[in-house]
Amino acid sequence: MQLKGLLAATALAGTFALAGAAAADPVKVGLVSTLSGPSAVLGQHMRDGFLLAVKELGGKLGGQETEVVVVDDELKPDIAVQKVKGLLERDKVDFVAGVVFSNVMGAVAKPVTASETFLISGNAGPSTIAGAGCNPFFFSASYQNDQNHEVLGQYAQSKGYKKVVLMAPNYQAGKDSLAGFKRYYKGEVADEIYTQLGQLDFSAELAKIAAAKPDAVFTFMPGGMGVNLVKQYRQAGLAETTPFLSAFTVDETTLPATGEAALGFYSGAAWAPNLDVPANKTFVAAFEKEYGYIPALYAAQGYDAAKLIDSALKATGGKTADKAALRAALKKADFSSVRGDFKFNTNQFPIQNFYLVKVGKRGDGKVETMVAEKIFSNYGDAYAEKCDMK
Numbered sequence: 001m002q003l004k005g006l007l008a009a010t011a012l013a014g015t016f017a018l019a020g021a022a023a024a025d026p027v028k029v030g031l032v033s034t035l036s037g038p039s040a041v042l043g044q045h046m047r048d049g050f051l052l053a054v055k056e057l058g059g060k061l062g063g064q065e066t067e068v069v070v071v072d073d074e075l076k077p078d079i080a081v082q083k084v085k086g087l088l089e090r091d092k093v094d095f096v097a098g099v100v101f102s103n104v105m106g107a108v109a110k111p112v113t114a115s116e117t118f119l120i121s122g123n124a125g126p127s128t129i130a131g132a133g134c135n136p137f138f139f140s141a142s143y144q145n146d147q148n149h150e151v152l153g154q155y156a157q158s159k160g161y162k163k164v165v166l167m168a169p170n171y172q173a174g175k176d177s178l179a180g181f182k183r184y185y186k187g188e189v190a191d192e193i194y195t196q197l198g199q200l201d202f203s204a205e206l207a208k209i210a211a212a213k214p215d216a217v218f219t220f221m222p223g224g225m226g227v228n229l230v231k232q233y234r235q236a237g238l239a240e241t242t243p244f245l246s247a248f249t250v251d252e253t254t255l256p257a258t259g260e261a262a263l264g265f266y267s268g269a270a271w272a273p274n275l276d277v278p279a280n281k282t283f284v285a286a287f288e289k290e291y292g293y294i295p296a297l298y299a300a301q302g303y304d305a306a307k308l309i310d311s312a313l314k315a316t317g318g319k320t321a322d323k324a325a326l327r328a329a330l331k332k333a334d335f336s337s338v339r340g341d342f343k344f345n346t347n348q349f350p351i352q353n354f355y356l357v358k359v360g361k362r363g364d365g366k367v368e369t370m371v372a373e374k375i376f377s378n379y380g381d382a383y384a385e386k387c388d389m390k
Helices: 003-008 040-056 077-089 102-114 146-158 172-184 203-212 223-235 255-262 278-291 297-315 323-332
Strands: 014-017 027-033 064-072 095-098 118-121 138-140 163-169 188-195 216-220 244-247 266-269 350-361 367-379
Touching: 027 040, 027 077, 040 064, 040 095, 040 278, 040 297, 064 077, 077 095, 077 102, 095 297, 102 118, 102 172, 118 297, 118 323, 146 172, 146 216, 146 244, 146 266, 146 350, 146 367, 163 172, 163 203, 172 188, 172 216, 188 203, 203 223, 223 244, 223 255, 255 367, 266 367, 278 297, 297 323
Parallel strands: 027 064, 027 095, 095 118, 118 138, 163 188, 163 216, 216 244, 244 266
Antiparallel strands: 014 064, 266 350, 350 367
């Protein structure tokens, strides 16, 4: 049965034994993802990318039979902690992977790492873990929160925009996003707007933007928030006068809903479906065949997270008991990333390339993000110097 068939027939939270016959001691991975509510599509992409990699590896990671226990964090930190404790205490998982949102990561990171279980982030990369709070049991297979936003800050600076308005939800990733933009943008910030997480009506905020008459708008508004913002921005007529710069707002999780309303809008990312990397071309084709939709960055990162775990287990002969050996193997990042060049910094966050991407139409008429230009090469985050790990 294809994974899409398996997923359709199974509850959102469950165990996926992705090998034919279960071994006596399979490797167990707890995959934590947001799979309900308006932001469920983000978690779906990450889950599907991770499961695709495990399927391609014959249901094994590091040659070991593998069980993936998927849990829905419901975008509620307290619920996430309960479910993670179940993964650790009941399921005895060898790894915890996933986590879309930084408020959830902030809640689950401590219990996971305190148990000396490796936590492999498939998305969330809060500054609090990248810097002084870095941890030998935490690895990011994604990015540090600020970085994708720094792409747009650098782009806005290079374009000579004199005045911008910034907008993000009022939580850790939102604060990191605006901090990242401002790290490279040196012009005037006419307004810095924080909205509620999950907000869907932006009429008041758009009125403020129109009144400010900025040279550009930068926003971080993931999931359903981004869908509504893009449509309302276009309907308000702002798209014709004010460039729309964003991260995690126009991507393959939102484009199926926004469609052509997002054409020409910019984003910053470490990856795009058309990125010219052999492993990426294989991944995108396999993902579209398996699931019938275009993968987003979350899917690419979920896929890489599984490949990272696989590479480490290959190096340890499938053994997980020797934590020092397993950490050393993870740090080598000995796998072919869909992003191309990929290595770990001292804080165990990636050093990688970052791109300005633009929404456009493919030859088949479908809308996706496409690489416009490379902004940063082999780029590490700004917090690594505050991490005292070696």
